[in-house]
């Protein structure tokens with residue numbers, strides 16, 4: 001389900017590069033946790049927003065099973 005306030009970006013600006021300020025869904029929290037994990041694991045990726053897109057894709061694929 002897509003959040004109407006942030007379009008699943010976690011940002012009220014609906015911009016993937018925007019500040020994670022949406023409090024209407026869990027995306028801002030989820031993205032913060034994901035980015036913390038990626039930093040901890042030293043995951044190599046282009047940007048915080050690209051790893052979020054990969055993560056969302058993985059979740060969608062898991063849900064489709």
Ligand SMILES: [Zn+2]
Pocket residue numbers: 003004005006007008009010011022023024025026027
């Ligand atoms: Zn939201």
